[in-house]
Amino acid sequence: MKKITKTAMVVASTLFLSCIFTSCNNHETPSKENSESISEKMEGEEIAVLTDAPNVPPPITRKHPTKMIVHLEVIEKEMEMMDGVKYNFWTFGGSVPGKFIRVREGDLVEFHLKNNASSKLPHNIDLHAVSGQGGGAAATMTSPGHETQFSFTALNSGLYIYHCATAPVGMHIANGMYGMILVEPKEGLPKVDKEFYVCQGDFYTKGAYGEEGTQQFNMEKALKEEPDYVVFNGKVGSLTGEKALKAKVGETVRLFVGNGGPNLVSSFHVIGEIFDNVYPEGGTTLNHNVQTTLVPAGGSAITEFKCDVPATLILVDHSIFRTFNKGTLGMLKVEGKENKLIYSGQQDDRIYQGEGGAVQTMPEDASANVPLKPLTKEEKIAQGKNIFESTCQACHQSDGKGIPKAFPPLASSDYFKSDKNKAINAVLHGLSGKVTVNGQMFDGVMPKQTLSDGQIASVITYVLNSFGNKGGDVTPADVKKLR
Numbered sequence: 001m002k003k004i005t006k007t008a009m010v011v012a013s014t015l016f017l018s019c020i021f022t023s024c025n026n027h028e029t030p031s032k033e034n035s036e037s038i039s040e041k042m043e044g045e046e047i048a049v050l051t052d053a054p055n056v057p058p059p060i061t062r063k064h065p066t067k068m069i070v071h072l073e074v075i076e077k078e079m080e081m082m083d084g085v086k087y088n089f090w091t092f093g094g095s096v097p098g099k100f101i102r103v104r105e106g107d108l109v110e111f112h113l114k115n116n117a118s119s120k121l122p123h124n125i126d127l128h129a130v131s132g133q134g135g136g137a138a139a140t141m142t143s144p145g146h147e148t149q150f151s152f153t154a155l156n157s158g159l160y161i162y163h164c165a166t167a168p169v170g171m172h173i174a175n176g177m178y179g180m181i182l183v184e185p186k187e188g189l190p191k192v193d194k195e196f197y198v199c200q201g202d203f204y205t206k207g208a209y210g211e212e213g214t215q216q217f218n219m220e221k222a223l224k225e226e227p228d229y230v231v232f233n234g235k236v237g238s239l240t241g242e243k244a245l246k247a248k249v250g251e252t253v254r255l256f257v258g259n260g261g262p263n264l265v266s267s268f269h270v271i272g273e274i275f276d277n278v279y280p281e282g283g284t285t286l287n288h289n290v291q292t293t294l295v296p297a298g299g300s301a302i303t304e305f306k307c308d309v310p311a312t313l314i315l316v317d318h319s320i321f322r323t324f325n326k327g328t329l330g331m332l333k334v335e336g337k338e339n340k341l342i343y344s345g346q347q348d349d350r351i352y353q354g355e356g357g358a359v360q361t362m363p364e365d366a367s368a369n370v371p372l373k374p375l376t377k378e379e380k381i382a383q384g385k386n387i388f389e390s391t392c393q394a395c396h397q398s399d400g401k402g403i404p405k406a407f408p409p410l411a412s413s414d415y416f417k418s419d420k421n422k423a424i425n426a427v428l429h430g431l432s433g434k435v436t437v438n439g440q441m442f443d444g445v446m447p448k449q450t451l452s453d454g455q456i457a458s459v460i461t462y463v464l465n466s467f468g469n470k471g472g473d474v475t476p477a478d479v480k481k482l483r
Contacts, residue, residue, distance in 0.1 A: 009471055038153055040065050040186075045070070051101035053197040054245060056104040056256060060184050065106035073114040074097060074123045074142065074164075074177075081229060082236035082327070083404050084212040084438065087205065089176040089234070090123070090164070096234030097199035097260060098162065103381065105186050106156040110149065112130075114410025117145035123172065124148075126300070127166035129181050131155055133182040137165035157185035159282030159300040161258055170262045174204055174222055176234060178260030180300065185284070192271035192304060193251035198296070199258035200266045200317060200328060202227035209326060210401070227262040231315060231327040237404055239315060239330030249336025252276075252306045267318035268295050268303070270332070272311050277304040279362030291316050307334040308341045312445055326395060327461065331404050331444070358388045375454070375460065377473050382464025387455055400467030406444060408437040423460045423480050427451065453479040457482045 019085035049057040075094045081087040092098025103109055113125055126135035130152045133139070163169075163179035180199060204222040205215035208465035209229060221227065232239055240244060247253050259266045282300035287293075292300045308314075312332045315330035316323040323329045344447040375383065389398075392410075396402050400411035408415065415437045416423040425431075430448035434441060453476040464472035468482070 015268075019366055023203065038106065038155070040304075042066065042108060045069060046103060047411065048103065050093065050101060051197070052093070053096045053097055053199060054239065055102055055196040056197050059188060059191075059195075060102060060104045061188070062104065063186075065104060065108065067110060068103045068107045069110045069112070070103075071099055071112045071114065072101075072125070073116055074119060075116045076119045076121070076460070077215060081205075081215065081393065082210065082237060083201065085207075085210065086214040087176075088216065090121075090172060091176050092125070092164075093164070095388045096176035097197075097258065098177070098180065100197045100256070101162075101181040102183065103154050103185065104184050105154055105476065107154045107183075108151060109154055110151045111140070112147060112149050113140045113142050115142040115144050115146045119144040122166060124166050124176065127152075128156060128160040129156070129158070129162070129183050132239070134165055135162075141166070145440050154183045157183045157284060159183075159256055159279070159302055161257070161260065161298050163260060163298070170222060171217060172217065173260055173262040174202070176201065176260075178255060178304050178440055180258045181254065190304075192254040193409050194245075194247050195256065196245050197256050197258075198232055198239070198315065198330065199231065199260055200232055200264075200268075201232065201260040201375040202228040202262065202264045205229065210404075211390040221440055222263070227264065227326065228324055230264060230322040231328050232330045236327040237329075239332075240280065240406055241331075241345075242314075244331035244443070246285050246336060247307050247332060247334050247407065249307055249310055249334060249339075253332070255303045257293075257295055257303060258300045258452065259295040259297055263297055264319075264322075265297060266295040268301065269293075269316050269318040270303075270305070271311050271314035271316060273305050273307075273424075275303045275305050278302070288290065289324060307336075309339050310334050311343075320468075324403060324406075325397075330401070374475075375458065377465075379418050380461040381465055382474075383455070384458035384460070387451070387459040388462055391449060392459065398462070403438070406442070406458070408440070408442045410463050412438065412469060412470075413467075414438055417463075417470070420460065420464065420474055420478070421482060423463065424456065424479055427456050427460065428479065428482055434464075452476075453483065458463070 009269050011404040043064045048068050048070040051116040063259055072092055076090050078086050079089050089096055112257050115123055122139045122141055124140040126137040128135055130136045132152055136150055140148045141150045160181050162181055164172035166172050204218045205228045206218045207215050257268050269292040276289040278287045278293050279302035280287060291327045295301050311334050319327035395407040396410050425451050431446040434443045457474045457476045460474045
């Protein structure tokens with residue numbers, strides 16, 4: 001029995017040692033692809049060009065790997081989350097998201113992480129593009145006023161998130177410490193006309209959405225995964241109005257899309273376009289004709305599409321309440337010649353009688369829609385409230401304050417203070433282009449509403465007498481004059 005046991009122990013020991021040696025040998029023997037990446041002749045060195053979102057460094061055209069030197073500074077600073085709301089961000093490079101880094105597959109990246117002397121805390125960096133302990137985090141724990149350095153070879157092409165990994169990791173990410181690094185394949189990416197950097201993040205503040213003043217991080221909300229803000233590029237309205245992305249008809253656009261998290265998965269979608277190509281999870285797999293692509297927290301995607309017609313394309317997280325109530329709304333304005341065959345625009349507007357009446361063209365005499373018995377001002381306000389809640393509230397919000405940079409406020413509005421006809425025309429005919437409301441500029445599109453003269457009169461009367469506005473009364477006749 002003892003002899004058998006001893007023999008078994010010898011065999012077990014042999015197998016154990018064999019496994020260790022095998023593991024070591026396997027670890028030291030890179031894959032074919034990785035072998036090719038590190039066997040290429042290294043030539044010269046470069047200082048990496050780093051950019052703030054939505055800008056992207058230029059494509060890499062060289063045909064050989066090089067020593068790429070990256071300098072990135074951690075800065076803790078107060079910045080705007082939205083108009084009137086500030087937040088104490090922790091950043092890579094003074095912006096949220098952090099600087100976009102672009103290298104080539106096979107490059108030897110010499111990484112310098114600096115922590116500004118004004119910082120209160122140590123920070124490090126975990127680059128998902130790194131094969132090594134903590135993605136570089138173990139080598140870059142950097143105290144305020146210090147600089148650390150490490151190197152890695154960019155073995156795998158793809159689009160990768162980087163973030164701070166100092167404990168508590170979630171808090172550092174939630175304060176804005178994330179960005180993206182692109183490892184271009186040796187052959188490069190297909191040529192496109194425009195490239196943009198869009199990165200989503202969720203933020204947890206002590207005050208509710210829109211509460212003015214400087215906000216602090218709220219750990220309780222973060223643990224419950226209940227963010228007050230979900231935004232593109234670190235701020236509500238970062239990609240709207242004058243900051244909207246721009247392209248022309250016929251151009252192909254590439255979006256490098258990231259999600260810093262720390263918690264929420266993004267359902268990334270561009271309203272008015274279909275992605276011709278998507279590299280899901282930032283890898284090398286290629287999908288075609290995609291409507292919406294999932295971008296995990298700590299993940300990415302590359303999307304490409306050709307701009308076929310002029311339009312204001314809307315970038316959203318299609319977990320849609322986040323877009324209209326927490327901030328994930330961006331715009332890509334495409335200018336150029338219309339193509340009615342691809343998109344006609346509205347061709348007709350008819351009355352539909354679902355109970356069986358024949359479809360008719362809209363009567364020129366809008367008085368057909370006016371109630372036989374005129375409503376009192378109080379009755380119009382009551383009716384208008386119901387119309388507002390079903391038709392207008394999604395954009396202008398229940399308190400009439402709208403959504404900064406996206407939908408103008410109706411509350412205490414100076415836009416129609418002196419001229420109620422502005423409000424009538426907006427509802428009756430729609431509104432597009434730049435408008436200034438309460439000192440804020442908006443540049444979007446409001447479609448015309450298919451309401452009767454009486455309904456328009458009621459909803460505008462309701463608005464004029466609500467949300468801190470000074471009052472007023474609109475009649476169906478007032479609407480009819482402008483129809």
